[in-house]
Amino acid sequence: MAQTTPPSRAPNDRYATDGQSPWAASGVMFAGVLMLVEGVIGILKGIVGIANDDVYASVGDYTFKFDVTAWGWIHLVLGIVLVVVGAGILKGADWARVTGVVIVALDIILNFLWLPYTPLWGLISIAIGLFIIWALCTDTHGIRSRTT
Template structure:
């Protein structure tokens, strides 16, 4: 006679993919907060670059040469967009998830181009951006369709 599996311990329940991934769901909330913080820091970087052109010193000669004031405007605009999209992610808006991936990818590219001015912070921002993209692409939330 075969033993019945208790209802609380379904076979392979550890690997079931019926519901949203709790790690990714938590990561999405954290990604929204990180986008808000990254946006505020981008706004501050932008204001500093616009207000005082000689605050940032370039490390060595670099192919992508822009005036620091131009970089300031780029960081200011991108920072504002990051704050708006980060708030949308925290509200659970689907448009914010898609827009967030695109904007954060752009932020990673711009931080790579910004590396000669702030190398350590640029690398940290790139790593944060990679995590944000992972979290936004991994968690499907309630929009995930279940198949039986």
């Protein structure tokens, strides 16, 4: 009986599962999609904040109080960066993984500071960001295969 060898992994196949947890590989793909969605929502939050100051409720004495227009610009710029990095993750770009962790960590911090304006959505965005960071940090197969 002839032995069959498993198919070799293509160089650009970042989500292959030879010796890798399928959850982690799927998690990276899902993290890329979530980054795109989070980025688009950030862009929309930014546009609303810039275009119309009275959409978001005014906050009393909050330590991190900014003008809503300033928050709008912050969310708009971060949303654009999230979309670009999310697309890079879906393409399997090497730079996108580390950049994604850093940008999503910044997004978590900004959503924490944004909590008084939209508390429920802020908490949901923080939870999504934590999942994205987990997914990008647990799937290290691509990093290990380049070092061996």
